Amino acid sequence: MYLLEKAPAKINLSLDVLYKRPDEFHEVEMVMTTIDLADRIELIVLHEDRIEIKSENRFVPNDERNLAYRAAKLLKDTFSIKKGVRIYIEKQIPVAAGLAGGSSDAAATLRGLNKLWSLNLTTKELAELGAQIGSDVSFCVYDSTALAKGRGEQVIELPPPPACWVVLAKPAIGVSTQTVYQNLNLENVPHPRTKNMVQAILNQHYQGICDHVGNVLESVTLRLYPEVKQIKEHMEQSGADAVLMSGSGPTVFALVQHESRAQRMYNSLKGFCEEVYMVRMLGYPQSLD
Structure with a gap:
């Protein structure tokens, strides 16, 4: 069994930092939207209980440093999944660019494995899990336009902006x-x-x-x-x-x-x-x- 997911880049139309919180995170207000520049995520179910990351891009880590790896491990640990998965990441979004490429890959992995492993989680539930991986992952799960608050994990969906x-x-x-x-x-x-x-x-x-x-x-x-x-x-x-x-x-x-x-x-x-x-x-x- 395998499944393909699109992982689009995000841009910040507005990014405000309000203050530094006691937990050392910053309180933010961000308006973000997606653009038609996207990674391609291929998920293949493995019978062996392991997570594999494959990519032709040498800057993509193939271990727990990779946010898509963390997304798969989080689902496996949370729901006691004994199957494995091979995650092939075809990079189009530049790495370390401020475009949430890694976060979007993690979000696409959450969405895809939710279907492949028949977890039947809602988008909101996936976004809450995503917040454990990284601040932008929650927004990327929604794959839309949104106002994000807190450290980025509080997502309020908005309609898409006018095309340009x-x-x-x-x-x-x-x-x-x-x-x-x-x-x-x-x-x-x-x-x-x-x-x-x-x-x-x-x-x-x-x-x-x-x-x-x-x-x-x-x-x-x-x-x-x-x-x-x-x-x-x-x-x-x-x-x-x-x-x-x-x-x-x-x-x-x-x-x-x-x-x-x-x-x-x-x-x-x-x-x-x-x-x-x-x-x-x-x-x-x-x-x-």
Whole structure:
């Protein structure tokens, strides 16, 4: 028995950090949505009681460091599953990019094994399990558009935003999320208006969405990593409707309504950045073709 699941990347339309909690996590408010850039997850049931991770991407770990591995182990341990699974991950989402690639792989694994192992868990139950794996996994389980609170595990679904093109560029650097949060000064940074972003999505107001994009983590990442700032400035000068860094970076994305302008931006970015993508905004679940 085997099953295929799509694991789409996410972007943050809005990311606000409110305060540091006693448990050392940060209290956040994030509006996230999915884009048509996705990993492909193939799940194969094994009679032997083991978890295998396979991928042709050398940056994908094949042990418990992999979030998809942790997702499978969590289900096995929670529900005393004695079967095994081979998880093949075909990577399209760049690794360590602020696009929740690993979290989306874990969420796709939860959704897929829920079907393969006939667990009959609801999406809400899967999301609650996902919160034990990582902060973005709960959102990724829903595979849609949502407001996420707490440390990201409190998910309130929203309708998908109006369709547009999304141009993404990832510089060839790594960004430490821990370092970004350690250098974040919440008193001297402009905070995005999360309620305005939510209202713009509810009203299907594309310009309102563009007007209210915001990410408090930019205040740190753009200062520590000049390459990220350079990409953002290039996108802004290229006539994007809105430009924002996703997560803690280093990926920066532009929202563009007109395909011709998005194509020109994509072509110009390819000149000085190797990993560039031009995809559609999704914001709703999609199955593999």
